[in-house]
Amino acid sequence: MAQTGPGLNYRLPWPIQVHDIVNVAAVRRAEIGYREVEERGQEPVRRRIQEESLMLTGDRNIVDIQILVLYQVKDAVTFLFRAENPEEALRVNTEVALRSVIGNMDIDHAMTVGRPEVEAETWKILQMLLDTHQTGLHVAGIELQVVDPPDEVRESFYDVVRAKADRERLIREAEGYARDVVPRARGEAAAIVHAATAYRDERIALAEGEAERFLKILEEYRKAEAVTRQRLYLETIERVL
Structure with a gap:
């Protein structure tokens, strides 16, 4: 047994020698x-x-x-x-x-x-x-x-695949909706809290101002009750008229 390359190669006739050609380049x-x-x-x-x-x-x-x-x-x-x-x-x-x-x-x-x-x-x-x-x-x-x-269950299998795809699509849509709505709701909630805090601070400041003014009037009233009473009466009548 021997292996030869391309070219002129001599062999003895069958059954003494035989040859096999193998194409090693073919796919x-x-x-x-x-x-x-x-x-x-x-x-x-x-x-x-x-x-x-x-x-x-x-x-x-x-x-x-x-x-x-x-x-x-x-x-x-x-x-x-x-x-x-x-x-x-x-x-x-x-x-x-x-x-x-x-x-x-x-x-x-x-x-x-x-x-x-x-x-x-x-x-x-x-x-x-x-x-x-x-x-x-x-x-x-x-x-x-x-x-x-297999052909026998192909349609049923594809129905399951489509159902899974629809499920994934709906989940993604819900997650997208949540990503849009939740930040907006949080922003609106923060704005409401901020407005309520500002209103509270405003009312507290007004109440403290009114209380302080009343205490000053009370202090002046105690110093001169008749004069203070007369002034409060005149101020009240002025506002009414």
Whole structure:
């Protein structure tokens, strides 16, 4: 067994010698959970493979996942002579890696913000498995195609999702209304308290002034009762007239 590069290479005829050509530059595709079937004169049709696509999430929900794996041959000798069927091993190991990732994740997270995490974790586990099984393959990329609940419960699931979204929207609206109303109410309350305090201080000052004036009049009255009484009488009659 020998490995040669491009150019003129001689070999003895079969069955003495044989040769295998491996394109290590080509990027190959593996469709997990679906297959694209091309029919003559029509666009490719995607058909779901339920045995591969249906998986159990960490919160005990069933999710339908379809994934595309892009890979290359990184070692032609290992690819040809180590594993019995490297490309089938890639399919099986992709399922194993994807199920292990999804099994530790909630369905809501996997369907929304967790998609990049699913791709990254699946790539890491899959590459480790391929290296362990000596397939000679390198995973160039992983692309999630579909992450949905099964068809039988899809509408009910989306109803729940929409209800949760409406709940979050109403909570945000209520919080926004509270942020607008509460400061305004606090401002109005502070203004009322300030006005009441000013009115109180004004009334106290007036009362103290009246009391002080009365005490002065009382003091003058005691000094000259007849004169003071006459002056108060005249002042009163003047105000009346």
